[in-house]
Amino acid sequence: MNVTLIGIDLAKTVFQVCGVNRSGNPAFNHQVRRNRLIEKLLEDAENPLTCAAREALQSLLEEWREANRQIQMHEAKLKQAAKQLEPARRLMGVKGVAEKTATAVVAYAGDGKAFKSGRHFAANLGLVPNEHSSGGKQKLGCITRRGNNYLRRLLVQGAWSVIRYTDKATDRLSRWAAGVIERRGKHKAVIAVANKLARILWAMLYHQTEYRAA
Helix, strand or coil, rough: CCCCEEEECCCCEEEEEEEECCCEEEEEEEEEEEHHHHHHHHHHCCCCCHHHHHHHHHHHHHHHHHHHHHHHHHHHHHHHHHHHHHHHHCCCCCCCCCCCHHHHHHHHHHCCCCCCCCCHHHHCCCCCEEEECCEEEEEEEEECCCCCCCHHHHHHHHHHHHHHHHCCCCCCHHHHHHHHHHHHHHHHHHHHHHHHHHHHHHHHHHCCCCCCCC
């Protein structure tokens, strides 16, 4: 296999590595993890990397390994804290809400009393549409995207996890999400579900209740 050109599509942790031959036809197309790609470059003693380049890549690889170790350690601590923190433990009973989202909501909203309602909490996170009124007509635009960007992103990710399994799930939230998908499509539905998650979580904090899925 005579590979004349290799292209790498960069991403956070997994790269797409593609190669073509002399005729311009694809020779291979593989996914490879970031650390593994550098390891393979360093393992190949016959490639044209200079000593300085090898030293730089080795240093970078060691930094990534240490960063991954630190991330795993802190994620383990976060999971433990979420189990021990009573409000977070209750919030994790909601579909689409795991340790990161539960602890982030508790850290941001506390007991929920800083917000007048679930809608106020969702609006504070930028999960409500912009309103445009003209000639007595009200038009709704894109979400405002204001407030806590990190928490909004977690809720949107949680909403996608709900939507992904609506065809198999029978719980109340999934049935509601399926109806929204049918009427408005997946991309609009995910924001609606994220908004609903925010309201549910606020209500659970404010009223100190458990979640009832059925």
